Every structure is written in C-alpha cells, then in structure tokens.
Amino acid sequence: PDECPLAACVNILAPCRSVYxxxxxxxxxTEIPLLIKTTRxxxxxxxxxLLQLHPYEVPEIIAVPLVAGLPAYLTWVATEVLSSP
Amino acid sequence: PDECPLAACVNILAPCRSVYxxxxxxxxxTEIPLLIKTTRxxxxxxxxxLLQLHPYEVPEIIAVPLVAGLPAYLTWVATEVLSSP
Amino acid sequence: PDECPLAACVNILAPCRSVYxxxxxxxxxTEIPLLIKTTRxxxxxxxxxLLQLHPYEVPEIIAVPLVAGLPAYLTWVATEVLSSP
Structure with missing residues (x-):
C-alpha cells in the first residue's frame, strides 16, 4: 500500500477454506480473506x-458499508487514503 | 452446497473463540465462522x-448487505444461486 | 462482558496480520479481530x-449493519444487551 495508497489498512486473516x-x-x-479499509x-x-493484481479471473471483491465508527479512526482512514476527486 | 445451491460460495474461517x-x-x-455469499x-x-442443519437451538445467522462489488463476481453469485421466485 | 453487558457476544478471530x-x-x-454483536x-x-480498554490511541472500532437475521437470534441479542434508554 506504499506507492499509491488506495486503502488505509488491510487485515490479512488466517487462511480459510473456500467451497464453491x-x-x-x-x-x-484454501484462500486468504483480506479486510481492506478505504473510502467510498x-x-x-x-x-x-485489486483486479489487476489478483490471480483469479473473477476474484471476490465486495464492499460492505460502515454505519458508525470511532470518529478519530474514520478521519484517519480518510486522510490516509488518496481521496480521488 | 451441491444438491440445491442456496449459496454461491462459503468461506470457512479459521476457528475462533466465542464468549457469550x-x-x-x-x-x-470454539466456533467456526462461515461467510456465506448469496442473494437477497x-x-x-x-x-x-442453516437452521435445520445447525446443532444450536438459536444459531447466529445474520446478514450484512453489500454496497458494491466486482460486477462479474456479483453476476456469478446470482447465476450460481437458485434464485427462488 | 460479565459486569455490564454492552454486547451479547464476541467472536475472537484467529490472529491476523495488519498492514497500515x-x-x-x-x-x-499481528492483531486479533473481534466481531462484537450489539444493538444500535x-x-x-x-x-x-472499547476505547477505554484498548491499548491503541486510535483503535479500529467500526460498525456494520445487519439487514436480516434469525428472529430468535436477534431477540436474544437485544435481551442480552443492556439497552440504554
């Protein structure tokens, strides 16, 4: 995330088993779930x-909304992320 | 999920400790969180x-919404899942 | 959660790696994600x-909404949690 920060942070979860x-x-x-925090x-x-970087043709890239959060944390995410116009 | 596909895929996360x-x-x-992807x-x-299959009387079955996702992935989920009328 | 139950349950996930x-x-x-179930x-x-208890100055405290859930489970969460007026 260092060159062009599109996300504030990522949690790389323990490996999981995926059945589909x-x-x-x-x-x-076996897959590795990533929880990536960014802005809309x-x-x-x-x-x-992510699509460019991911080895799959159709990777699972999905977004869930936040309805609340520690204000200082949400501000930190926004300042960290390069907010494109 | 093979007989009657009510979900497109499931991530079986690493075991977690649950306190309640x-x-x-x-x-x-110790519990195993499942992330199951389906349609509304x-x-x-x-x-x-899930309620039929789960050993608990009151299992934690909750749904979070998606606000965005890779179009090809969302289409894949919809086609995979038997969209009941 | 025993003295003053502000949450019904918590899943203490397997350790994850966080990059930020x-x-x-x-x-x-290395961090430990917690999934804490409570009411709005x-x-x-x-x-x-959580802010009081957490060692970080700006911990990641975020909330995602539920759009559906097993009625008996949602009722259990509400009765477990000390619903402040």
Whole structure:
C-alpha cells in the first residue's frame, strides 16, 4: 500500500477454506480473506487495482458499508487514503 | 452446497473463540465462522436450511448487505444461486 | 462482558496480520479481530468502553449493519444487551 495508497489498512486473516462451484466443478480451496479499509470515493480505484493484481479471473471483491465508527479512526482512514476527486 | 445451491460460495474461517452468556452462564467456546455469499432473494431459504442443519437451538445467522462489488463476481453469485421466485 | 453487558457476544478471530501506515511508517503487526454483536442503542456505550480498554490511541472500532437475521437470534441479542434508554 506504499506507492499509491488506495486503502488505509488491510487485515490479512488466517487462511480459510473456500467451497464453491466453478465451471460445474465443486472447488474446495484454501484462500486468504483480506479486510481492506478505504473510502467510498476510493473504492472503484481500489477494486480496479485489486483486479489487476489478483490471480483469479473473477476474484471476490465486495464492499460492505460502515454505519458508525470511532470518529478519530474514520478521519484517519480518510486522510490516509488518496481521496480521488 | 451441491444438491440445491442456496449459496454461491462459503468461506470457512479459521476457528475462533466465542464468549457469550447463555441461560445465565458465560460460555467460552470454539466456533467456526462461515461467510456465506448469496442473494437477497435466496437469503430466507438459506437461513431456513442453516437452521435445520445447525446443532444450536438459536444459531447466529445474520446478514450484512453489500454496497458494491466486482460486477462479474456479483453476476456469478446470482447465476450460481437458485434464485427462488 | 460479565459486569455490564454492552454486547451479547464476541467472536475472537484467529490472529491476523495488519498492514497500515502510522505516522509515516508502514506497520506490519499481528492483531486479533473481534466481531462484537450489539444493538444500535448500545453501540455508542460499547465503543466508548472499547476505547477505554484498548491499548491503541486510535483503535479500529467500526460498525456494520445487519439487514436480516434469525428472529430468535436477534431477540436474544437485544435481551442480552443492556439497552440504554
């Protein structure tokens, strides 16, 4: 996240097992969930960058909203992230 | 998820420790969080199925909304899940 | 959560690796994500208590909304949590 900070921080969770069907076959693989904190303004640029970097053709890039948060923390996220216009 | 696909995929996270009060006693148990991806249309049927399968009388079945996601991924989830009318 | 129950339950996830910039330096630390279930009415009191207890000056305290859940579970959360007026 150092060159062009599209996210304030990332939590790299412990490996998980993922079960899903892909092209008719049930896959059972090990994956690493990432919790990436950014702003709405930066989400699109972040998602585009993740798509470039991710080895999958269709990676799971999804966003959940925050409805509240420690004000100082939310301010920190906003200042950390390069808020594109 | 093979017979009647109510979800597109599940992430079976690493075991976690859960602390809660149940019938007046503080419980401290090991649980496995599951992140299950489905559509709003299928949520009720998925939740009913989970309730049947889960060993607890009152399992934690909760749903958080997505506010954005990789279009190709969201389309994949929708096509994977048996979208009940 | 025993003295003054501001939350119904907490899942203490497996340790994760967190990468973020703090005061100009990229930090790469081990952290323990907590998933704490409470009600909107209790969120502010819970967040204040977490801020008191947490060793960080600006801890990541954020809240995501639930859009659905097992009715019996949601009722259990509400009755467990000291719902401040």
């Amino acid at each position: 069907r892909w092209q008719g076959k049930v896959e059972n693989t 303004a930066c989400y699109a640029a972040l998602a585009a960058r | 009060r149940w019938q007046g006693k503080v419980e401290n148990t 249309a299928c949520y009720a049927a998925l939740a009913a199925r | 910039r703090w005061q100009g330096k990229v930090e790469n630390t 009415a209790c969120y502010a009191a819970l967040a204040a208590r």
